[in-house]
Amino acid sequence: MFETRRWPSKVILQIVITLLVLPFIFPLISMIQGSLAGTGWNNYRVVLGISQLPLFFRNSVIISASVIAIVYVCTMLAAFAFSKLHIRAKEVYFWLLLAALTLPEVVLLAPLFATATAIGIYGTYLSVILPLAALQIPFTVLLARNFMDGIPNELIDAARVDGADTWKAFRYIVLPLTSPIAAALVVLTLIGSWNDYLLPLVFLQDPNLQTITQVPDFFIGEFNNDQTKILAAAVLTAIPEVVAYLLLQRLFERGLSAGALK
Structure with missing residues (x-):
């Protein structure tokens, strides 16, 4: 980390950061503008009027919460x-x-389908929860290990001198110090599991098990493609992630910066 104390440096840094953020802001602005095109706020009322929306939201919450816990x-x-x-x-x-980070999700569809069918979990929450968790663990372990490398070994040695075993040292010494990286893991895992479209589409054929990412499909058909409703659904889908980030923003930034640098 570095600090800028002089105002010219702060101005330059602010300009650089703004320029870096703009490419990510423009698509978001376009999405919101597009969702208000045509009939305006009525696009959101139509999306919220989908009878299956609460069910899809519940399914997404179950899957995301389970993935985060695992x-x-x-x-x-x-x-x-x-x-x-x-x-x-x-x-x-x-x-x-870490080599598992090189495996894209789409390449694993065939073996995951065969495995889920063989062990009898196809068409259940587990057929989506377990692969999603497994795909995210390599990256989260990389971040968390680098964070834990910054925790002094002397703390663990002192706990062992006081009679604590390895499990107690982990539970009572290390784990309470990991709240920043834990917040980062929660946000990153939530984004990955909440936004996933491919695995629920393939493994959850029962309409009652579909997730919130399938809501835009209601406005795509053979003879219609209502982009305003699709964008409105995308905005509503993103709200839980934005709220989670805002609630954990300070811890998320601390944990991510500490976990990214050794």
Whole structure:
């Protein structure tokens, strides 16, 4: 981290940051403007009037909350092991885990479909929850391990001197110090699971199990393609993620910056 104390440096830095943000702001502005085109706020009323919308929202909440819980538990345990425990060849295992980052979701559809069918979870929440969690864990472990590397080993050694075993040192010493990176993991995992379209579309054929990302499909058909309603649905879909980020913004920024730099 660095600080700018002189006002010319602050002005230059602000200009640079603004220019970097603009490419991400323009699509958002266009999406909101497009959602208000035509009949204006009536586009949102039509989307909110979909009878299945509460059901889709509930399904998305169940999937996202389950993915967040699995990713958090697995990430914290794995990051602690990779960072603080003496495990033979742990760096080999760590890089093998990171190799999973190179696997795109679409390439895994066929083996995931075969696996879900073989073990009997196809058409259930688990067929989406487990792959989504597995796809996000490598990146979250990378961030969390770098964060835990910054926690002094002397704290754990002191806990062991006082009679604490490894589990107690993790639970009572390390885990309370990881709230910033935990907030970052929650936000990133929420974005990845809430926005996922492909896996629910393929593995959840039951209309009662569809997620909120399928709402725009109501306005796409053989003879119609109402872009204003689709954009309105996209804006409504993004609201929970924006709220989650605003609530965890300060911890998210601290955790992400600390987890990205070793």
